[in-house]
Amino acid sequence: MSIHVKNNIHWVGQRDWEVRDFHGTEYKTHKGTSYNSYLIREGKNVLIDTVDHKFSREFVQNLAAEIDLASIDFVVINHAEEDHAGALTELMARIPDTPIYCTHNAIDSITGHHHHPEWNFQPVKTGDSLDIGNGKQLVFIETPMLHWPDSMMTYMTEDAVLFSNDAFGQHYCDEHLFNDEVDQTELMEQCQRYYANILTPFSPLVTAKIKEVLGFNLPVSMVATSHGIVWREDPTQIILKYLEWADQYQEDRITLFYDSMSNNTRMMADAIAQGIHEVDPGVAVKIFNVARHDKNEILTQVFRSKGILVGSSTMNNVMMPKVAGMLEEITGLRFRNKRASAFGSYGWTGGAVDRIQTRLMDAGFDISISLKAKWRPDGSALAECREHGRRLARQWALHPLEAPRPITTTQATVVPAPVMAKAPQATPAAGEWDDGQAMLCTVCQWVYDPALGEPDQLVAPGTPWAQVPDSFLCPGCGIGKEVFEPCAVEACV
Ligand code: FEO
Numbered sequence: 001m002s003i004h005v006k007n008n009i010h011w012v013g014q015r016d017w018e019v020r021d022f023h024g025t026e027y028k029t030h031k032g033t034s035y036n037s038y039l040i041r042e043g044k045n046v047l048i049d050t051v052d053h054k055f056s057r058e059f060v061q062n063l064a065a066e067i068d069l070a071s072i073d074f075v076v077i078n079h080a081e082e083d084h085a086g087a088l089t090e091l092m093a094r095i096p097d098t099p100i101y102c103t104h105n106a107i108d109s110i111t112g113h114h115h116h117p118e119w120n121f122q123p124v125k126t127g128d129s130l131d132i133g134n135g136k137q138l139v140f141i142e143t144p145m146l147h148w149p150d151s152m153m154t155y156m157t158e159d160a161v162l163f164s165n166d167a168f169g170q171h172y173c174d175e176h177l178f179n180d181e182v183d184q185t186e187l188m189e190q191c192q193r194y195y196a197n198i199l200t201p202f203s204p205l206v207t208a209k210i211k212e213v214l215g216f217n218l219p220v221s222m223v224a225t226s227h228g229i230v231w232r233e234d235p236t237q238i239i240l241k242y243l244e245w246a247d248q249y250q251e252d253r254i255t256l257f258y259d260s261m262s263n264n265t266r267m268m269a270d271a272i273a274q275g276i277h278e279v280d281p282g283v284a285v286k287i288f289n290v291a292r293h294d295k296n297e298i299l300t301q302v303f304r305s306k307g308i309l310v311g312s313s314t315m316n317n318v319m320m321p322k323v324a325g326m327l328e329e330i331t332g333l334r335f336r337n338k339r340a341s342a343f344g345s346y347g348w349t350g351g352a353v354d355r356i357q358t359r360l361m362d363a364g365f366d367i368s369i370s371l372k373a374k375w376r377p378d379g380s381a382l383a384e385c386r387e388h389g390r391r392l393a394r395q396w397a398l399h400p401l402e403a404p405r406p407i408t409t410t411q412a413t414v415v416p417a418p419v420m421a422k423a424p425q426a427t428p429a430a431g432e433w434d435d436g437q438a439m440l441c442t443v444c445q446w447v448y449d450p451a452l453g454e455p456d457q458l459v460a461p462g463t464p465w466a467q468v469p470d471s472f473l474c475p476g477c478g479i480g481k482e483v484f485e486p487c488a489v490e491a492c493v
Pocket residue numbers: 079081083084147148166227
């Protein structure tokens with residue numbers, strides 16, 4: 001079966017309603033996918049990409065019903081991964097001498113998968129073109145790492161169709177082929193899931209490549225992807241969306257994910273989320289148990305978030321394995337412009353939280369103070385979790401928040417992690433110094449000057465130290481009031 005795309009272009013791909021796994025089992029395709037192959041019949045007949053290797057036989061049979069295979073003049077392979085070039089062996093067995101246009105890198109990867117170095121490869125570079133008759137040309141644009149080193153796009157002049165391969169696609173299956181025919185919410189969810197889970201590490205390349213392509217000033221009437229729908233209505237919308245997503249994307253959203261041996265870390269997560277919501281009712285907060293929830297959905301939520309909290313019980317002095325796996329994947333995805341904090345319960349050692357915090361730092365997150373709770377959090381511990389949530393909500397706020405109300409906390413069973421390593425230091429009682437007393441952070445030497453206050457934490461100029469909320473965190477090192485000591489402003493600065 002073929003579907004008319006435009007003029008002399010037809011879709012000759014394969015829908016896959018039932019596929020649930022991609023890249024091993026790392027990407028869950030809850031909405032199926034499609035493998036889009038296109039047949040162009042101009043002065044020359046051109047096939048652009050094939051389908052997944054498991055549909056090789058059906059693909060070649062269907063194609064043979066559409067066109068005499070011997071009349072195919074050129075095959076273009078935009079990308080050698082098996083979901084696009086997988087049917088090449090079956091196809092080339094029927095037309096072994098047909099030229100295959102692909103990047104130089106693709107010769108290596110196609111040969112590596114199909115083991116036919118004798119095929120008639122025609123390597124192309126960005127800007128190379130192929131005359132296909134009727135005044136039309138195919139222009140090639142290398143797109144290395146979108147998604148493999150071999151990737152490229154192919155642009156068809158006159159019809160102004162960009163065959164973009166993986167870029168701008170989605171793992172989404174529908175009987176309709178065009179973007180204006182499908183559920184828009186489903187479509188954009190799948191686009192974002194695809195970008196977040198597959199393309200995030202290559203965001204700087206996405207930006208550079210799109211700007212390069214836009215610099216050609218070519219009209220684009222359609223973006224014909226190799227997965228999911230063809231962008232026919234307002235096709236540049238997905239290109240602009242990619243530019244937005246590639247630019248250190250974030251929403252006013254916080255994601256918490258954890259694994260919990262005895263529900264204690266889950267109790268912490270709930271209480272922290274309550275604290276966040278209390279201080280900043282406008283921020284979106286989502287909580288996930290990594291052992292029970294779709295990993296790709298969690299990663300999509302991380303992609304959308306301005307900050308994440310990662311929790312784990314301590315097990316054998318390390319974090320729980322599913323949390324470790326998530327952190328490994330997050331490290332590989334190379335998220336940027338996001339904040340993070342660790343939390344978790346423990347019994348006799350609290351190794352998990354410290355390891356999570358270190359891993360988050362290594363993954364490039366801007367780290368905030370972490371939180372540990374010993375054994376099952378009691379009422380006081382949960383109050384401290386809520387206060388921790390309030391602190392982070394203020395620290396991570398993207399807009400002005402209401403002034404914090406005073407909170408009485410206890411650290412009997414809950415300890416902000418960085419403080420644990422320090423000997424407790426008594427905070428002088430109010431009245432032990434003048435209202436104009438400056439305070440020195442003994443950890444990083446940052447100075448609180450009452451005349452200036454700390455507007456980023458809603459502490460107004462003129463606020464004496466005694467009236468600074470207990471939730472105050474040093475802007476220099478993120479540690480609380482307990483590490484501050486009186487000093488003279490002149491002596492401190
Ligand atoms: Fe759809 Fe990179 O393969």
